[in-house]
Amino acid sequence: MPLTQLAPGEMTDDDLRDWCSVLNDMTAADMPAEPRWRTDRLRDYLEATLPEDRRYLFLDRDDDGDLVGHASLILFGGGGEQSGTGVVELSTRPSARGAGVGTRLLRAVAECAKANGCRTLSVEVIATTPAVGFYNRHGFARNVVEQRHLLRWSDIDWEKIEHAAGRLAAGYRLEYHAGGVPDRLMDSYADVKANLRSSPGNVAFVPEWRGSAYAPALRDSFQTLARRGMRSHIAVAISEPFGNVVGLTELVVSAQRPTRADQYDTVVAPQHRSYGLAMSMKARLLTELRRAEPQLVDVQTWTMETADDVRWINAELGFAHDVDWYDYGADIDRLLARLDRRR
Ligand SMILES: CC(C)(COP(=O)(O)OP(=O)(O)OC[C@H]1O[C@@H](n2cnc3c(N)ncnc32)[C@H](O)[C@@H]1OP(=O)(O)O)[C@@H](O)C(=O)NCCC(=O)NCCS
Known part of the structure; x- marks a missing residue:
């Protein structure tokens, strides 16, 4: 099935259910201690943006129609310090990894961002997950390291x-x-x-x-x-x-x-x-x-x-440091040129 790009309002209930299941498979594989996602108000979560901002969604289904990966791109409007940067979230279902799904989604996201006048992409990555290798492979640079701290309610x-x-x-x-x-x-x-x-x-x-x-x-x-x-x-x-x-x-x-x-x-x-x-x-x-x-x-x-x-x-x-988060960025033209060389 071809990769599809859609506005959040076009997501069907099945799309939302599948979106959630990819997130939860990803969480179980990469960060098993993290809470799971629920479909409660997931449509609202994806659909509502600030008045000037836009969000695009990307679904990648295999020949059987199963969702193997998805991505979200937020474009900031309003001419503020963040306009010109697109924020990406991207997940491949663990059972479908290593087969180019992530790269296909990243290309679609980069092309959409460029077509909307965006110059750079930004993504937040958890340091202990495979996403680090993926974004390094695609030439993203690490801009900022933030330390995630957790406060467990039962320890308070x-x-x-x-x-x-x-x-x-x-x-x-x-x-x-x-x-x-x-x-x-x-x-x-x-x-x-x-x-x-x-x-x-x-x-x-x-x-x-x-x-x-x-x-x-x-x-x-x-x-x-x-x-x-x-x-x-x-x-x-x-x-x-x-x-x-x-x-x-x-x-x-x-x-x-x-x-x-x-x-x-x-x-x-x-x-x-x-x-x-x-x-x-x-x-x-x-x-x-x-x-x-x-x-x-x-x-x-x-x-x-x-x-x-x-x-x-x-x-x-009572907060304790558990994992680092990286803020990665890439110039879109350079990313697309790099992706073209892989074709
Ligand atoms: C990161 C992720 C999207 C990669 O998806 P994928 O479909 O397996 O990626 P691809 O098959 O397109 O891999 C592309 C390249 O990245 C490399 N890569 C992927 N995972 C890697 C890893 N763990 N370590 C090193 N390199 C890796 C691949 O080797 C491949 O390079 P090659 O083409 O030269 O062989 C997937 O692991 C995932 O969903 N992770 C969780 C998502 C996440 O953490 N999201 C938060 C940030 S948005």
């Missing part, structure tokens, strides 16, 4: 966490919000977010859907998460008496993998650092999650090797 020392959540420097208060932040906080929240991009050494690729430093785009990003079946949980530190946000920490639980929480950004405005706000916010968020998401098994987060302060806080909370 709740007494310590409650204590940390309650210990707050004078002149600050914490608030917890689910699903987004209220309008009164939106502007100062966006201002604090802006520090993520300007932090020295922070060269990591921060997808826009993780939140923008521009209030209207931030509202869009919370709405997009909700439309994708991803529940946001947020703790903010607020400075008295003005009531503006000076620190934030965000976490998301998705309908497709509800036992796993993803801790996204934690940031404190520079003039409010060294008061222990990050620790208090993260601890408070965990206490709120205990009530709001009782099914959780673990929380994952990523930090740069250089981010000593964040790693210290995470270690105090």
